[in-house]
Amino acid sequence: MKSTKSKNFHNAPRRRRRPPRLDPARVNAFRRRLVSWYGRHGRDLPWRHTHDPYEILVSEIMLQQTQVGRVLEYYPRFLARYPTAAYLASASASAVRDAWEGLGYYRRAQNLHRTARLITREHGGRFPAEPADLAKLPGIGRYTAAAVASFAYGAHAAILDTNAARVLQRVFGPGRRRGRESRLWAVAEHVVPRGRSYDFNQAIMDLGATICTARRPACPRCPVRGACDAFRRGWFQDARSPRSRTSRKTR
Numbered sequence: 001m002k003s004t005k006s007k008n009f010h011n012a013p014r015r016r017r018r019p020p021r022l023d024p025a026r027v028n029a030f031r032r033r034l035v036s037w038y039g040r041h042g043r044d045l046p047w048r049h050t051h052d053p054y055e056i057l058v059s060e061i062m063l064q065q066t067q068v069g070r071v072l073e074y075y076p077r078f079l080a081r082y083p084t085a086a087y088l089a090s091a092s093a094s095a096v097r098d099a100w101e102g103l104g105y106y107r108r109a110q111n112l113h114r115t116a117r118l119i120t121r122e123h124g125g126r127f128p129a130e131p132a133d134l135a136k137l138p139g140i141g142r143y144t145a146a147a148v149a150s151f152a153y154g155a156h157a158a159i160l161d162t163n164a165a166r167v168l169q170r171v172f173g174p175g176r177r178r179g180r181e182s183r184l185w186a187v188a189e190h191v192v193p194r195g196r197s198y199d200f201n202q203a204i205m206d207l208g209a210t211i212c213t214a215r216r217p218a219c220p221r222c223p224v225r226g227a228c229d230a231f232r233r234g235w236f237q238d239a240r241s242p243r244s245r246t247s248r249k250t251r
């Protein structure tokens with residue numbers, strides 16, 4: 001199951017950065033294998049059956065600090081109670097708190113509620129399609145804005161959550177810590193393929209959640225191992241992370 005999404009990547013400011021120098025053949029192989037694997041092994045999640053920006057936003061906000069399994073339980077219940085931004089906008093703060101009870105980090109519900117009110121009162125009920133406009137709404141950072149634009153509107157937008165960041169770090173630049181976050185955003189923007197951003201973005205999050213996991217990446221069955229720098233360097237030959245190998249050696 002997908003892990004929760006890191007806050008660090010959510011609110012990263014957008015800075016102009018030179019495109020990274022990556023081998024085009026490796027980038028193409030990575031894209032092709034990833035998207036093809038997703039076609040066969042992508043997880044069937046309820047928010048992947050909709051292009052409604054409100055429904056996608058609800059899922060993204062819930063996933064920010066809650067495990068997928070728990071979100072699967074709450075998501076349909078919340079949407080049954082508040083099926084549109086207008087319904088949510090008209091609810092009282094205490095009713096929204098009740099509906100969120102059990103998910104924790106109640107501030108997320110407050111922001112979602114404020115966003116629903118803004119959308120209803122100031123945007124005529126329509127969510128903006130541009131990531132830059134979405135990012136002006138309460139509680140919507142860079143990652144969430146790009147996710148809504150990509151998953152609801154099919155916009156060409158790169159995403160970077162914890163899972164995607166781990167995959168990109170291992171495939172295209174293991175070992176370099178300085179400026180990692182802005183470099184990873186630049187890599188994400190560079191590798192997302194035009195016209196396939198929806199599948200690519202969903203695929204990279206799934207790969208990070210199910211195969212390229214933090215502690216025990218399953219490299220032998222990874223579809224992108226042929227393009228992966230960490231795999232080429234033999235980092236995960238014994239299925240332990242470099243950190244765990246180092247600490248064992250140190251001990």
Ligand code: SF4
Nearest residue numbers: 212219222225228231
């Ligand atoms: S080969 Fe291993 S380290 Fe590289 S992306 Fe796949 S699972 Fe992750």
